[in-house]
Amino acid sequence: MKKIFRLITLIFILFSVFPASDLEARNLWAFLSYSTFNSADGPYVETYLSVAANSVKFVKKDNGKFQATVNILMTFKQDKEIKAFKKYELNSAEIEDTLNVNFQFIDLQRFAIPNGTYDFEIQLADKNKAVPAVPYNQNIVIDFASDKPSFSGIELVKSYTKEPVPTTLTKSGYDLVPYTYTFFPENESKMIFYSELYNIGKAIGQDQKFLISYYLESFENNVKLNSYSKVKKETSKDVNVLLSEIAIENLPSGNYNLVIEARNQQNEVVASKKLFFQRMNPKAQIDLADLGATEIANTFAEKITNADSLREFINSTYPIATGIEKSFIRESLKKADLRMMQQFFYGFWLSHDPQNPELAWNFYKEQVYKVQVNFGTPVKKGYQTDRGRVYLEYGPPNTRSAQNVEPSNYPYEIWQYYTLNNNQRNRKFVFYSPDMVTSDFILLHSDATGEIINPRWKIDLRNRIYETLDLQETQVINAWGDMQTDYWELPN
Numbered sequence: 001m002k003k004i005f006r007l008i009t010l011i012f013i014l015f016s017v018f019p020a021s022d023l024e025a026r027n028l029w030a031f032l033s034y035s036t037f038n039s040a041d042g043p044y045v046e047t048y049l050s051v052a053a054n055s056v057k058f059v060k061k062d063n064g065k066f067q068a069t070v071n072i073l074m075t076f077k078q079d080k081e082i083k084a085f086k087k088y089e090l091n092s093a094e095i096e097d098t099l100n101v102n103f104q105f106i107d108l109q110r111f112a113i114p115n116g117t118y119d120f121e122i123q124l125a126d127k128n129k130a131v132p133a134v135p136y137n138q139n140i141v142i143d144f145a146s147d148k149p150s151f152s153g154i155e156l157v158k159s160y161t162k163e164p165v166p167t168t169l170t171k172s173g174y175d176l177v178p179y180t181y182t183f184f185p186e187n188e189s190k191m192i193f194y195s196e197l198y199n200i201g202k203a204i205g206q207d208q209k210f211l212i213s214y215y216l217e218s219f220e221n222n223v224k225l226n227s228y229s230k231v232k233k234e235t236s237k238d239v240n241v242l243l244s245e246i247a248i249e250n251l252p253s254g255n256y257n258l259v260i261e262a263r264n265q266q267n268e269v270v271a272s273k274k275l276f277f278q279r280m281n282p283k284a285q286i287d288l289a290d291l292g293a294t295e296i297a298n299t300f301a302e303k304i305t306n307a308d309s310l311r312e313f314i315n316s317t318y319p320i321a322t323g324i325e326k327s328f329i330r331e332s333l334k335k336a337d338l339r340m341m342q343q344f345f346y347g348f349w350l351s352h353d354p355q356n357p358e359l360a361w362n363f364y365k366e367q368v369y370k371v372q373v374n375f376g377t378p379v380k381k382g383y384q385t386d387r388g389r390v391y392l393e394y395g396p397p398n399t400r401s402a403q404n405v406e407p408s409n410y411p412y413e414i415w416q417y418y419t420l421n422n423n424q425r426n427r428k429f430v431f432y433s434p435d436m437v438t439s440d441f442i443l444l445h446s447d448a449t450g451e452i453i454n455p456r457w458k459i460d461l462r463n464r465i466y467e468t469l470d471l472q473e474t475q476v477i478n479a480w481g482d483m484q485t486d487y488w489e490l491p492n
Contacts, residue, residue, distance in 0.1 A: 028070065028126050029055040031180050035153030037171075038144040038198050043115060045140060046155070047074065047122075049107040050180035051090065057128040058098050065094040068105075069127040076111060076118040076140070083118065084111045089127065108168060108178060115142050136455070149200045149262060151273035156182070157192040160243065172196070172241045182277045189249040195273060197240040197262055203270045208236045210270075211263045214244060218322035219255035219276060219450060220393070223351050225324075252284040254323015255450045276449050284327060294343040294350075300358040301346035307338045313361075314345055316368045316383045319392040321348070367392055377440045386443040387413070387431055394420055394448075397429075409461045410434050413441060420448055430457050 029052040036045050051070055058066040068091070075085040092105045120140045125133035144150055156179040163175040170176075176194055184191065197212070204210055215229035228251065234240055242260060255278055262271040296302045304310045311333060318329055328344060336344070349357035371382035371391050382388040391397075397415035404411040412432040420427045427448040431441035445457035454460065 027055060027131065028052075028124055028129075030070075030124055032122060033156075033178075033180050033182065034120075034140065035155045036140070036142050036144075037152040037196060038150075042112060043142045043144050044110050044112045045076075045142065046153075047107075047109045047111070048155075048178040048180045049090070049109075050104045051092075051107075051124075053092055053101040053103045053105060056092070056126045058092070058095065058101065059128050061094065063094075065096060066098055067094045068092040071123075071125045071127050071133065072107070073121075073123040073133070074109065074111075075121045076113055077121070078116060078118055080119075084113050086111070106178065106180060110168075113142065115144060117141050144198065147199070147202060149203050149271035150198055151260060151262070151271055152196040152198070154258060154260065154273055154275040155194045156180075156275070156277075157194055157243075160192065160194075172239075172243070174243060176243075182275070184248060184251075184277060184279045184281075186281050186283065190245050190247050191258065191277075192245040193243075193258060193275070195242045195260055197242065197271060198238070200240060200262055200271070201236040201238065204236055204264050206236055209265065210234055210236060211267075212240070212242055212260065213263060214242070214246070214258070214260045216246065216248075216251070217257045217259055218324075219257055220320055220322050221352055222257070223322065224259075225256075248279065248281075250284050251279050251281055252323045252327040253280050253282060254278070254326060256323065278450065279323060294347045296339075296342050296346045299346050300361070301342045301349075304342065304345070305338070307341065310338065310341045310345060311336075313365075314341060314348075316381075317348060317364070319383055319389040320352075320364070364392070375439070375441075377438055379438075380440055385440055387441050390415065390429055390443065411436060411441070412444070412461055417448075424448060430461070432461055 031050045032047060034045055034047045036043060038044075049072070053068065056068040056070060058068045060066055070090045071087075072090055073085070073087045076083045086109060090105070090107045095101070118140045120138045121135050123133040123135045125131060155176065158177045158179040160174045160176050162173060163170050164173070167175055169178075171194065174194075179192070193214075200210060201208070210233075211231055212234050213229065213231045216225045217223060218225065228246055228248070230244070230246070232242075232244075240262075246258075255276070258275045258277060260273050261269050264270050304313070314329060314333055318326060321329060325344075325348060333341070346357065349361045353360035368383055371385070371388035374382065375385045375388040375391070376382040377385065383392055394417060398418045399416040400413060401416075402413045403409070410432045412430060415429040415431070417424075417427045419425060428446065429443060429448065429451070430445040432444045433439070433441050443452055444460060445454040446452055
């Protein structure tokens with residue numbers, strides 16, 4: 001399952017933003033994700049849409065109950081030619097009154113379309129408000145080979161039940177209620193997921209034994225979290241189904257990947273799939289007992305004997321730290337003694353570069369110095385700024401377009417990376433300086449996985465001279481001297 005959009009911020013936050021008395025003034029908030037699957041009839045795409053009930057207008061029906069309706073248009077295009085589309089109305093459940101609309105209503109659609117790359121567009125509009133629909137576009141790739149193993153997309157699941165009579169939610173004999181987000185807040189204690197493995201028999205033979213493993217890894221450095229890892233023995237079929245769950249009540253806040261793999265009897269990976277997700281869990285902390293087991297004798301970390309210097313070195317690693325490591329830096333670093341810090345510091349770099357952790361630290365230290373020189377401010381160290389964090393996490397951008405004197409916009413920069421984390425292509429970051437005084441440029445928008453997505457970034461950039469209360473407005477009319485669109489589409 002892949003994330004398609006987050007409107008300004010995460011939907012779970014939006015549920016609590018608007019009081020129930022403000023129904024008429026709200027704009028529509030939604031979250032959409034999708035997964036790709038294969039079948040005997042060919043590939044298909046499933047879309048999972050969740051609408052915040054407190055963001056739409058409920059109207060009274062003839063039966064005295066209240067209901068909201070969203071107009072939806074989904075299209076799949078290739079070279080501007082429509083290959084598939086659906087135009088329909090999504091109705092909420094009928095409710096007795098509108099005093100409590102702190103819930104969501106969910107929609108699932110399936111589109112049978114062949115392998116290929118598609119420009120997917122969705123338009124949403126509240127039927128009961130005079131607000132125009134705003135389109136959102138996303139590329140979707142479907143690529144199921146007929147002669148080698150492959151996994152379907154990974155569908156996150158809220159709940160499931162055995163269902164002998166198929167419904168629109170049924171796959172492999174289970175009714176799967178989709179979990180539409182790629183964000184797990186503190187109150188979510190487990191991650192349930194579903195995936196299908198195709199054609200494994202063509203690699204290892206029919207009715208042969210193999211392993212399916214699934215685990216969590218840190219997004220930043222792809223380190224496997226052994227505490228969140230399981231293995232299942234399977235027998236090869238035309239379609240092998242994986243419906244499982246991982247307990248995440250102790251998983252710290254951070255960015256992660258869910259990884260599933262199929263391995264043959266030689267323990268070789270013959271198929272794999274990843275799903276990015278985010279976790280918010282401020283109560284979880286690093287296990288200090290595990291930390292105390294780290295051996296540091298005769299290491300470079302043991303030679304750092306100044307506690308203040310070592311604490312600063314550890315703080316500077318925050319931009320590239322995993323969720324668990326960030327938890328230690330936030331919660332335990334201030335009260336940690338010298339030995340504990342040495343153990344953490346050595347373990348940190350050993351996980352990042354098992355072959356030569358000291359060399360990895362020395363190289364990183366040079367980068368910290370560079371961001372301090374280029375992005376440090378009188379009140380923030382370079383690694384604490386947004387530009388410094390992005391530079392340290394992803395390296396120097398391939399192109400950097402800076403504009404400080406446009407008459408209509410705040411000072412801004414657009415960075416472009418041709419390749420990001422070896423699996424993302426052509427990703428960009430927009431930074432801006434709304435105070436127009438300091439050199440602390442704030443990250444406004446990015447299309448990179450795990451970063452801030454702000455469809456209104458052009459509006460916010462123009463807020464120097466232009467303000468709008470319409471949260472669905474995402475475009476501005478170019479003024480004289482504006483270059484933000486050019487820099488975004490073709491950075492210098």
